[in-house]
Amino acid sequence: MAATSSPGYVGNLSSDQEAKLRQIWSIILTLNDIPQPEFQDVTLENEEKRPRSIHRRSSSLTKTVSNTTNSNLPKDLDQTLLGLGINGSELKTVRDCLNQASIDEIRRSLLSTAKQDHPDSLLLRFIRARKWDVSKAFAMMLEALVWRVKEQHVDGMIVSNSELRALKEEQDKSNPAKAKAGSTFLAQMRMGKCYVHGTDRAGRPIGIVKARLHNPKAQSEEVIKRYILHIIESARLVLVPPVESVEYAPVKFLIDCFQANYPESLGVMLIHNAPWIFSGIWKIIKGWMDPVIVSKVDFTYTAADLEKHIAPEQLVKELGGKDQYEYKFIEPVEGENEKMADTVTRDALLSEREKIGEDLLKATAEWIKVAKEDDRDKIAAVKERRNDTIEQMRSNYWELDPYVRGRGHLDREGVIGVGGKISFYPTAESKIQATETKAVAVKYIASTQARVVDAQV
Known part of the structure; x- marks a missing residue:
């Protein structure tokens, strides 16, 4: 950052x-x-x-x-x-x-x-x-x-609808429709169609999307939307359109997400090795996009092009960089979401969050009131009290997180650590800790993100 x-x-x-x-x-x-x-x-x-x-x-x-x-x-x-x-x-x-x-x-x-x-x-x-x-x-x-x-x-259908639940759906053959939905959802996770790793030169997390792995017929539109929102909510806005095929429904959904529902969350989008056919697709897609977002799109063809945005040490080797990281999906494990069954603690933490939210609104009203006064010390004191309340809200979230959010690949990989600590190069110890804890907090990545779309055919 x-x-x-x-x-x-x-x-x-x-x-x-x-x-x-x-x-x-x-x-x-x-x-x-x-x-x-x-x-x-x-x-x-x-x-x-x-x-x-x-x-x-x-x-x-x-x-x-x-x-x-x-x-x-x-x-x-x-x-x-x-x-x-x-x-x-x-x-x-x-x-x-x-x-x-x-x-x-x-x-x-x-x-x-x-x-x-x-x-x-x-x-x-x-x-x-x-x-x-x-x-x-x-x-x-x-x-x-x-x-x-x-x-x-x-919150009810995406954040709490965990990868472990998808695995259980996949394994339960008594409901073929759910089994297929769970299987096709996890298939995208397993193939590494999209993953988050490293940061660019501006300190923004990098989301890598392998557009060539996207098969429009391999999953339903409902499943692809579930996958998109799962990635967005897990890594806070990492996915970009699968651009190699002219499958516009998920692309429109993604653009709507970025422009209307998750605004100002795209730092730069690098479309790498796009085939010649993409030029025609791009003319259609960019017509749906806000000009500000269009201006953040850059086409790259070599590792040197990518290195203008990403240091070679942070660029994975499959894109010509020096980072030896290779994505491999870590399967969900039984018991990793056990705290989600504790509704008593969950509800208590949610009630506490409501109270902190009320305190924040009152503190904000006081901030608005004193802002018109020419008293810097008073304004600074009010801002400090308000920031203390905001810190309470942040702390409350880390306590609440394992009770409302299913664990994901980034938790099991050790990238998301206890208390929301992020490390794209976790130690063996931190990976063990993440596995043993079974309920670790997800870090909201406050900065906007860089994304690389590998558009090779």
Whole structure:
């Protein structure tokens, strides 16, 4: 990971960027009925003033959405969003989302999505993805949270649906459909279609995807989506489209994941040794993609090309580097998820997390309040207390993790260590420790990732 944060990231925000961050937190506080200062106190001082246009727009938009008012929505939410200049379609998106999921579900989804990540980092990804337009970022975030909890059921169907469960499904011949789903899911893990190993020159974990191993007919669309989300949730955004064949359904799903539901998580995508036919495919694919993501794609053909991004010591030998690592899937073992059966401890830790989440919202409201005051010492003290709460949330996640997440290959390989420590070159001792523990915490990789797609035919 880089020694210093890039501009626009936690630890390196301009005053305007920090104000934008407070704005989106202000909306979240309003959503959760947390008392806070008047909205005007957290707007940007140097932002262009538009009182007349906002007034006219607010009147018009309020009439537009009045017929779909949900009595469960906080009364001040509309005005907070309208004050930010939200347009009609974005406001409709917000209302649609809040009609699909309750505010409690949204709050729990936000806590779950954050995992051990700094919550400001999570929100900033949406803000950067929407070019610092806070109302657009909030609408995008809300859609992503509803997508997780209502459409894909990420926590219930993906995170807890472990590799060990897939192995048991594969072995249970009494249910042929489940056996096939489990078998084809694990087949992708075993062949090493996608794996995470090493870091690039910017310190970002490298995800290697062997597109030539993808056979569209070898698994159902449901299984490939399960595999994609399993990889994303296990290694936090590592997979890229299998581009050697014109199989657009999973590609569209991946692009939607990257752009809408896991924004600002791609550092660079290196497409290596792409065949000539890919040029036509690429013209279609990039039309679905945000120009910012397209700009992060680089085509490479030699080891020297790759080494512009990845040091030779971190580049695996199959791509012409010096790293002798070879991927080999480590099979799940009985008992590795035994803590997931302890629902009493799980529920206690989840309740603790809810309480920490409430404390964070209150601490954030205090931060927003003091930010308008010209008292650096007071602001620093409030920020420190808030950071302490965020650290409690991170610590809580490591305790909770083995009770809600099935172990994966990276756990068994020793890459993910106890307490979330990451080592792409684990010692024999750390591998033994990971095996004996049977329930180790997954490290959320906060930095965006580099990905290499080996597109050889």
